[in-house]
Amino acid sequence: MDDSSAPVRFGLVGYGFGGRFFHAPLLAAAPGVDFLGVVTTSPERRAQATAEHPGTTTFDSLEALRDAGAEAVAISTPANTHSPLTDRALDLGLAVVCDKPFALDPTAALASVERAEAAGLPLSPYQNRRWDSDFLTVQRLVADGALGELRSFESRFERLAPENGPGAAGGGTLLDFGSHLVDQALVLLGPVSTVSAHWSVRDSGLDDDVLVVLEHTGGARSVLGGSWRQGAPGPRFRVTGSTGSYVVGGIDGQEDHLVAGSSPATLGEEWGEEPESAWGAVYRGSPDGEPVRTERGRWDVFYPAFADAVRGRGPVPVPARDAVATAVVLDAARRSATEGTVVSL
Structure with missing residues (x-):
């Protein structure tokens, strides 16, 4: 039977915060996807999953999910x-989407990528923040030449939650926030020549405040910050070129919509739209910026694109080897912060 036009039967492993809010609603809403259910052994999370996604099933193992007919799986676990x-x-034999951090080190990341290539199976890191509204806006401005020759990219995920973060499940701030920050920097500015980093580490062994500086081979610099103890978060992005700088505060609103119970299925064409009050501006040396309409955020395109890749109709939304490149930079940042050195790549 030809199943080239049939929805891809998809499962989800894990129903913590990430699985519940970042994956399940988008899988359930994705065209070309048949969301089968969730692998979890927690009675509480099994009850949540079936209540929030009627018609889905819970499974005890990957094997049980595969035996139920799954072709692909999203992994959102510690x-x-x-x-x-x-x-x-x-x-x-399952195609795989793996949440960040894709792996704890470059060796493990490369081993998984080579495993998928040998098996001929689609594999993609879940870098959904490539489709953040503000990052799409940065890419548009750069492509249009609105900032001139790009010189620096400042990017931050900063919060004040000294008692609650970082969670052990994420592996620390460098691996957790840093996975997105580094991936976006590599997408925008390309390969890196040197990495310098500083961090603060709690008694738990988890870093809760990190600063990473990347010198790109093309000549530009990225300054990336992640923190759980910042009472005055800086701009989400400040991107500077030879003719101007784009500054935007706040953070893309798609996460808030998902946590509030909305999804692309409920919001339709309003999904990912940012209010004018959240728009950034381009500055050219004066205090008065030129307002810039924010692009529509599009986390909703990831799973349909991955389903197309499973059916052989296109590439995976994020190449698996990009996860290896990110892991190399993150490992260099860890070494730099630990040893107090600048690491050359």
């Missing part, structure tokens, strides 16, 4: 389980 679960899913 960071230290990502590589073992990715590899196990690939061995079961």
Whole structure:
């Protein structure tokens, strides 16, 4: 039977915050996807999953999910389980989307990528923030030449939650926030020549405040900050070129919509739209900026694109080897912060 036009039967592993809010609603709303259910052994999370997504099933294992007819799986579990679960899913013949951090180190990341390539299976890191409204706006401005020759990219995820973050499941701020920050920097500015980093580490062993400086081979610089103890968060982006700087505060609103119970299915064409009050501006040396309409955020395109890749109709939304490049930079940042050195790549 030809199933080239049939929806891809998709499962989800994990129903913590990430699985519940960043994956399940987007899988359920995605054209070309048949959301089968969730792998979790927690009675509470099993009850949540079936209540919030009627018609889905809960499973005890990847094997049970595969036996139910799944063709693909999204993995949203604690960071230290990502590589073992990715590899196990690939061995079961499943296409895989793995949440960040894709792996704890470059060696594990490369091993998973080579495993998928050998098996001929689609594999993609879940870098949904490539489709943040503000990052899409940055890319548009750069492509249009609105800032001139790009010289620096400042990017931050900063919050004040000294008691609650970072969670152990994310592996620390560098791996958690840094996975997105570094990925966006590499997308925008390309390969890196040197990495310098500083961090603060709690008694738990988890870093909760990190600063990473990347010198790109093209001559531009990225300054990336992640913090759980910043009472005055800086701009989300300040992107400077030879003729101007784009500054935008706040953070893309798609996460808030998902946590509030909305999704692309409920908001339709309003999904990802940012209010004018959240728009950024381009500055050219004066205090008065030129307001810039923010692009529509499009997290909703990831899973339809991955489903097309499973059916052989296109590439995965984020190449798996991009996750290796990100892991290399993150590992260099860890070494720099630990040893007090600048690491050359």
